[in-house]
Amino acid sequence: MTPTLTMFYLVSVVVSAIAFAFAAYLYFWVKRQPQENKRITEVAGLIRDGANTFMRREYKILAIFAAVIAVLIVVFLPTPIWQAGENWWKNVAMAISYVGGTVLSAIAGKLGLVVASLSNGRSAEAAKKGIKPAFLIGFRGGSVMGLLVVGFAVLGVAAVLAIVKEASILLGFSFGASSLALFAKAGGGIFTKTADVAADLTGKVELGIAEDDPRNPAVIADNVGDNVGDVAGMGADLFDSNVAALTSALVIAQSLTGGDDKSVIMVLCYAALGLLASIIGIATARITKNGTPTGALNSSTYVTSAVFMALTAGATALFGFSWHIWGCATIGLVVGVIIGLATDYFTDDTKPIVKKVAHASKSGPAFTVLSGVSYGFISALPAMIGIAISALAAYKICGTEALIEQYGANYPLFGISMAAVGMLSIVAMIISNDAYGPIVDNARGLAEMGGLGEEAIRVADELDSAGNTVKAVTKGFSIGAAGLTVISLLGTFMSEANAAGANITGFDIMDPTVFFGILVGAAVPAVFSAMLILGVDKNAQKMVAEIHRQFNSIPGLKEGKEGVVPEYDKCIDVATTGALRELIPAGLVAILATIAVGFIGGPTAIGGFLLGNIVSGLLLSLFMSNAGGLWDNSKKYVEAGNEGGKGSEAHKAAVIGDTVGDPFKDTAGPSINTQITVVSLVASLLSSAFVAFSFFG
């Protein structure tokens, strides 16, 4: 059967429509679940309001930012408007597609938030009835966002391509998605950890009260943070990764020779089938008889993977796509699973590493930190090797002489980009798992604040713990996919620079302009993440001061006198103001460094810069995400009664480790992904400017 582009534009529309319909069904299903407890309804309302206030203020700032960028794009990209002649419409198209990317990303985040605020209280109340219904509400709430995010990505990419035909305009769409994600992730990440760290330090450590004790003025802010950082920010982040992977694959597919539109069609087809596979996976997810929530989440991930492989194999046979590329996509997916499992080994509390760190805590917090840092560094190794091997394998599969003769020199790069697409194919499933985490985390808090009783809290706790464990696997996926995507974006950059008149055949590390770029590029993720962590550090200190003020000035609060309520909104305000102030500078540093290196060293320096950025970015984000997860679960392991249990010296040390890990894993670590993607896209977009002018290039 001969596939046509039009056919697959339609397929993209149909599959995303199915996803939207299914999301709507799940949304109303969740909404139908009972929420009767007055206290929970009230607190869930506070959380929703806090999150909405933050998002509104954040989006206002980002709208200004996006407007400025859109104007700059109209004037300068892809070619300066005064040189564009009759192609002026491309500048307008790129600006529109940029704005489209930001808007879709923002909407996805916002809708995720809406359904998360709906699910948390309902999941808490369902916990009274048992683990299965509570699980289903949490998971289905998360799935709504997963389906929307990926539906938007598939639909948006297909729409832009159908209208403008040129994949390079998609770079604008992708940049829109990723620039919004960069700030949403950074802002949300700073907010959530400001509140979390401050709440833990004043509550757990100083006063020895429980995590979600309603006396703590920061407790609502902490729950708001889970929503804006872990739900909305994460959604924006994965929307961005998915769009970037598809964009990069499409740009390269269009540059291939002799393949008609088949390679382009193949990308669209695989993206649609990935979404379809995820829909099936989501529909079948539930806790089996004698099963655990972790088992349910993981097994639906595996189901989705298997369905994706089967569907794409069928499509490849039916439409006569390249089996080489199918192989690349499959390798990407399999390596993604392996990376996830390796990450799991370092962060799961049934495995030895978490126990070792918990044991080290007995000797004091310095040992908690040192052992966590060490294992965090070691944990980066399997993923780095996995990414390296999947890139190498994809390249070798598609790099035979015959294939290069038929499709051109870019074919191996196409293979790498399709490995990334394969790894991200099940992203809707991943987002569902990821969003499940903060929902049940909230549910746990609400169960405590609503006084639902010990059994409900225990159920909510079990759901929460499963969320933490599964997070490791999904994070491995998304970091791995980001790594492969940016490798292919490096190829995209080279194509774009050559199209602009540069004559680059590669980036030789012995060329000192390349080397210069590499060293500067490698320093950027370190500085970027340091700025985010310092933001959390600074804001959390402010919030600790605010909490102390409330404890000292509100009579009866500390003692838990009946009817005395802390001023929750003050804490939310501290977190909001602080996060909004810190979110722009770090992102700008990364973007400005790219521009500076480009104008100093030209396109060859930028090639090096991107490489340095990828390498140190991967290392640091793996290190930070894994070390953070490791500390978190070590603390939970101690709290479960090991190494002295709650209240022991080991527990105090473990809490300090967890506090260090919080901004590592939820602010800096996952933001680095987005930073790498943004920088790669900026480089591709500005390639002609760097070719036209640079000091040493």
Added chain:
Amino acid sequence: MTPTLTMFYLVSVVVSAIAFAFAAYLYFWVKRQPQENKRITEVAGLIRDGANTFMRREYKILAIFAAVIAVLIVVFLPTPIWQAGENWWKNVAMAISYVGGTVLSAIAGKLGLVVASLSNGRSAEAAKKGIKPAFLIGFRGGSVMGLLVVGFAVLGVAAVLAIVKEASILLGFSFGASSLALFAKAGGGIFTKTADVAADLTGKVELGIAEDDPRNPAVIADNVGDNVGDVAGMGADLFDSNVAALTSALVIAQSLTGGDDKSVIMVLCYAALGLLASIIGIATARITKNGTPTGALNSSTYVTSAVFMALTAGATALFGFSWHIWGCATIGLVVGVIIGLATDYFTDDTKPIVKKVAHASKSGPAFTVLSGVSYGFISALPAMIGIAISALAAYKICGTEALIEQYGANYPLFGISMAAVGMLSIVAMIISNDAYGPIVDNARGLAEMGGLGEEAIRVADELDSAGNTVKAVTKGFSIGAAGLTVISLLGTFMSEANAAGANITGFDIMDPTVFFGILVGAAVPAVFSAMLILGVDKNAQKMVAEIHRQFNSIPGLKEGKEGVVPEYDKCIDVATTGALRELIPAGLVAILATIAVGFIGGPTAIGGFLLGNIVSGLLLSLFMSNAGGLWDNSKKYVEAGNEGGKGSEAHKAAVIGDTVGDPFKDTAGPSINTQITVVSLVASLLSSAFVAFSFFG
């Protein structure tokens, strides 16, 4: 004047003879100083014995290791002996030069230890008479090692070259120096931090007794550690850096065309003049009227730099050397100073960063750690840019068409290698400053244990604090120089691989075998440093247990009853056994990873591997060294009475930060330097094997 090689072999011999004579003079000068206090003599004796025991056991293990490697070299390098034919003598020569490198390195470390054990007690007693005499003893003691180490390097390199004529045989000498340094640094670093961390945690934190309180069973082990880690290990490390820089410059110089021996002569000449400049700097170092020890150390560094520039300018004019190369060496030296100053900004307690971290400590240890990690990452940026710019500048200076036509394509690389030689030219001065630190650190402890009174302790404290501050500047130098050296070693590797029949013109990052190498190479320093830190972590926990045992089982020890002495030797034994067990695996991982990548991906993968290793190695070593120094000085700043002073919550948090920083700055951070060098040398030595066989190469 036409210089000849023979002339400069003689110059090398003469200048190193002057250095040895001057070292001997200083040694006997130190020995003549009075040491009368019985208690100090006794404790200094304990320290000396402990250090000697450790060194003897360490050297025994390393001798076995070196013997195995020497045999392997005879059989396999530079060409397998069965293929070498009449060139079999080269294998023998390389093995002998390898052994020579290890032996000289070992002797330099041992002699440094001897004079350090002589100086510490005398410096303590001189502290009663005032700061000037105490300073002079500490500094001159350190200088003996500085002079010996660099004298050995200059003499050794010249001797090997004079005898075998081929610079590539020097790779064996350099590998000998660096493989010994790798293990000496790792072993010494683990020893010193095991003892330091355990002593601090049990003494300062648990019991609230002073740093060098003689009741603490770990206190002697701590002082032994200063000697074996910071004196002997550091000496081996800088011997290795110096030899590697000279070797790399000489190998490239011999590969130039049309320059007769002039470029080779120039390297020897600059090395000798660097030593001469350091002798002058050392001879003039003293505290001026109203001056401080920090001022004295820094100003003699600047004097040495200025003298070096003047002498080399004179030599360049007199002998008609290339002014381009003089420019490269000067840039290297100037950038080294700038890197040092930038480092100083992040670690000096009169500058804002240290104060910020101290202030953050008020909110608890998690904030101390988070802010230290963040500033540590940021502090890497100036040095990375500095190294990148000096490499770029050197390349541009020597990369003009005319110069390349005259000297061949390797000339720009020669420029980079001479920038490294320039940066390391004043290494004798740097070692003197560096070795001064542990000597006066010991002196402080001895002053306390010998009961020399408050004024003497205050003087010793001031000397110690100057040592910490100056360390930052010297570390910046040595990391920067290692960076430049390994860049030129990358060139050396390419030359060697091409000589073995590979046809490499560069390493393209778009080539997936190169990319594969980069990712794996980047992970290695992370894993390597993690293993060392885990070694410290594990051993310190054992030593804490041993200290607790003694406190619980020796009656009167905790209370400080007259005449009750702890079992110091038990703690020394814990540190020794542990360090010796941990020192080999980490080093082997780095070496074996190189070999694995080489046989999997061939020489192109190794090119990438070396690059990834350099980039992440630089980033991590700068991060760890600076963060460690920052925490150390923040703690001192709090102890000086700020943010609540001693005993406050901020102090406890700062102590935890310092404990985390200890293995960062004194075990892992400085060992990464050596790891990078070793890996580069292994790659060059095995290049022909990788060319002959690899799976994907």
